[in-house]
Amino acid sequence: MGIITILCGLFLSTCTTTGKKKDLQKLEVVPWVDLNRYAGTWYEIARYPNRFQKDCYATSVTYTIQKDGTVEVINTCRSGSVNGKEKSIRGKAWSVDPQTQAKLKVQFFWPFRGDYWVIQLDENYQYAVVGHPKRTYLWILSRTPSLDEQTYAAILGRLQEQGYDTSKLLRTQHPEVR
Structure with missing residues (x-):
């Protein structure tokens, strides 16, 4: 079976859900996303x-803005x-x-x-965190294949405040950069 990565899971999540729902506050998005700055390649650092x-x-x-305003996703x-x-x-x-422009x-x-x-x-579009309104999916993305541990820890702290169980995150392996 071919791979359906990162965002494919998001569309199917609207079809099925499992488990009991916690009484969580509405998930908040960032105030603004400049999609032109957001475009380009991102590396997955961790995911549910x-x-x-x-x-x-x-x-x-990789996100590419199209002439019609949509975003091509690869x-x-x-x-x-990793090899x-x-x-x-x-x-x-x-x-x-x-x-x-934070909800797509x-x-x-x-x-x-x-x-x-x-x-x-x-603020410099060097990392992003993508979630789902039901908190069933989660991705931490970076412009580089690694993210310093201090930044990663700060992201986890904010995710916990947003009602995410960060113990479920899997760190993504990338080839060693030499």
């Missing part, structure tokens, strides 16, 4: 486990190990909240769509 990224390593995503990872076969999937995203819909296969909410964003 999901069936769409099983056996996925060295995950990255998710890539390596299967089995495994590269697999990719292409989709599209679009803003559903023009006041913030993502679609890889018609007619399925999923929520992609930017819940943390570095």
Whole structure:
């Protein structure tokens, strides 16, 4: 089975949910996302486990703004190990909240769509945290394949304040940079 990475899980989450719901506050997004600055390549630093990224390593995503205002999404990872076969999937995203541009819909296969909410964003667009309104999915992204531990710890602290169980996060392995 081909890999369906990062955002594919988001669209299916609208179809099924499991477990009991906690009484959580509404998930807040960042005040504003400049999609032109957000465009480019991001590396996955950590994620909640999901069936769409099983056996996925060295995950990255590239966003490209299209002429019609949508965003082309290309998710890539390596299967089995950081040196495994590269697999990719292409989709599209679009803003559903023009006041913030922090709430997007993502679609890889018609007619399925999923929520992609930017819940943390570095002022210099060096890291971002993407969540789902039901807190069933979570990704920490960086412009580089690694993130310093102090920044990572600060992100985790804010995620806990937002009602996320950070003990469920899996750190993503990337090839060693030499």
